[in-house]
Amino acid sequence: MSRSAHPAGPRHADVLPEGHYSAPPADLNLLDPKVWSQTVGRAEDGQVTVGGIPVGTLAEEFGTPAYFLDEADFRARCRAWADAFGKEADVFYAGKAFLSRAVVRWLKEEGLNLDVCSGGELTTALAAGMPADRIAFHGNNKSEQEIRRAVEAGVGRIVLDSFQEIVRVAHIAQSLGTRQRVQIRITVGVEAHTHEFIATAHEDQKFGIALAGGQAAEAVRRALKLDGLELIGIHSHIGSQIFDTSGFEVAAHRVVGLLKQIRDEHGVELPEIDLGGGLGIAYTSDDDPREPHEIAKALFEIVTRECEAAGLRTPRISVEPGRAIVGPTAFTLYEVGTVKPLEGLRTYVSVDGGMSDNIRTALYDAEYTVTLVSRTSDAPPMLSRVVGKHCESGDIVVKDAFLPADLAPGDLIAVPATGAYCRSMASNYNHALRPPVVAVKDGEARVIVRRETEEDLLRLDVG
Ligand code: LLP
Secondary structure, eight states: OOOOOEEEOOHHHHHSSOOOOOOSOOOOOOTTTTTEEEEEEOOTTTOOOETTTEEEHHHHHOOEEEEEEEEEHHHHHHHHHHHOOOOTTTEEEEETTOHHHHHHHHHHHOOOEEEOOHHHHHHHHHTTOGGGGEEEESSSSOOHHHHHHHHTOOEEEEEEOHHHHHHHHHHHHHHHTOEEEEHHHHSOOOOOEEEEEESHHHHHSSSSEEEEEGHHHHHHHHHHHHHEEEEEEEOOEEEEOOOSSHHHHHHHHHHHHHHHHHHHHHHHOOOEEEOOOOBBBSTTTOOOOOOOHHHHHHHHHHHHHHHHHHTTOEEEEEEOOOOHHHHHHHGEEEEEEEEEEETTTTEEEEOOOOTTOOHHHHHOOOOOOOHHHHHOOOOOOEEEEEEEESSSOOOOOEEEEEEEEEOOOTTTTEEESSSSSSSOOOOOOOGOOOOOEEEEEEEEEEEOOOOHHHHHHHHHHOO
């Protein structure tokens, strides 16, 4: 079986034929609640609003391009995950999707834990007051300095990713006179993306320690012997933008198999397993993601069943959703600069941002939708490609979309579902200034990450 889809969507034009697009929606003015956050609507004058504020007002105050994050929606998603998993499990928000101090405070208030995967993310988490014991520290090549900082801070767990790291963390913890709680990340031979999973040919990647060939069992053997480590469990993350649980089922089966082997060999029942993140969201109306309570139910059932069959106590489960929490909560607002019809092909709509604020289309061939938000229009649909202002023809934000044919420079258009992996993967390509993230709630908007300035660029450039 060949891999035919990327975490983020169909990969390159060899998967979907060039020119693939759905039929135009019946009404271009409609806002599909699947892809827009919960407080988004249209005002009587036709403008789209979020948290009760019209996009025109937001554009005037904060400029474009900008990400607008619906705080009520973010908090509601946190609560939905926390409620679905209950007291018997732990939800760690994956900070790589988007992290800022405000977000950390919301997570803390809503009772979630936090997964960080770099010193920078750890610093942000601690600076915003996330209790260290609610932080999990990930990464396939954590530096000694990062490990030391995490151990000193007292993070709840470090997820060990290699044989070298087992020794490194043990040594650092011991030198600091402590025992660090750790999990071992294993690769279970499952790779899941979107609607598919592949249960072979997956070990050829950089993360974790392979279950195959007894590697993971050997890692456990070594970790159990080291005084600086308290091995609390096994970690597995199988992919991203996953819509069904069959991949998790195979992963849980294999993780529980390892737990059984550990019990048989060492007489130890590890108390926890982490099944990672990767739950999908709707980027377009064609996507059908599952609700947190459905996912929780499926995962509990799988793990309980597997443990009963293996004669093990059911371990405490944790999960690490990133995209599924923050992805749907934000949209990117752009101003249209030029509209260029190409006879017989499509119309190129250039906006004031591009691949520097959303690399996902260029990198993964990810699909997005786009809507005219500064007004409604009764004009017929026009097949469009939304492109940025970078010096590169691959600078595409939305590959195929329908916009009204009367679209003109100065109109505001918005791309929904950009809360995850857009600002966090933004770049300064062409010395673009990374856009701000503005949190909107109950008629109030406030900047939580400010727009970069040309001064910022020059400050880094020491001349
Ligand atoms: N846990 C671990 C160990 C991970 O590696 C990841 C994502 C997550 C949790 C969170 O996954 P999520 O629930 O957000 O899918 N830049 C790509 C996604 C890379 C994800 C890497 N790891 C994208 O834009 O689609």
